[in-house]
Amino acid sequence: MTDDDDLLRLENQLCxxxxxxxxxxxxxxxxxLEPLGLTHPQYLVMLALWERSPRSLGxxxxALALEPASASPLVKRLEKEGLIERVRSEQDERRLDISLTDAGRALRTQALDVxxxxxQRVGLDLEAVTALREALGPFNRSLRG
Known part of the structure; x- marks a missing residue:
């Protein structure tokens, strides 16, 4: 049986x-990521675009489990850096398609070693990282709704 005081111990908090x-x-x-000129959130945007480009902001x-209002400044910064471009969609002129530039595609080669x-830095092999990521999957999906 867990003592009520144990429930409020910092070390016992999921958060x-x-x-x-x-x-x-x-x-x-x-x-x-610093040598690539990317912050972690920008890296996540680039990963999404390396998987498929063009993509809408939404x-x-x-894909990143963000609100579009949170993703927008990341996209604008990457565009300013010349890694992506925003172009009106041919199918829906209200939508902007976000695409990789040549520089954005070239950066993927540099990012392959990330x-x-x-x-190496965390001391885990691919199998351990995969197991950890997969263990977090159901938890994250349950919170996303």
Whole structure:
């Protein structure tokens, strides 16, 4: 039986474990992404576009589990950096299609080593990273609704 006081111990809080893990992961990525000229959120946008380009802002936001209003400044910054471009959709002139530029496509080659560098820095192999990511999947999906 858990004592009520144990329920309120910092070390027993899911939120504390998650925010600490997130902060630590971002600290691992920061020096790896710096030479690419990307922040972690910008890297996530680029990953989405490397998977499929062009994409709408809403599609990118959905892929990253963000609100479009949160994704928009990331897209604008990447456009300013010359990595992506926004063009009116030929199918729907109200929609902007976000596409990679030649520089954005070229950056993918440089980014290929990012996952290996992350695994090396955290001391986990691909199997362990995959298991951890898959363990978080049901939790994240249950909260996304």
């Amino acid at each position: 504390f474990a998650m925010v600490t893990a997130a902060r630590n992961v971002l600290a691992v990525y920061r020096p790896i 599609d990118i936001a959905d 996952p290996r560098q992350v695994m």
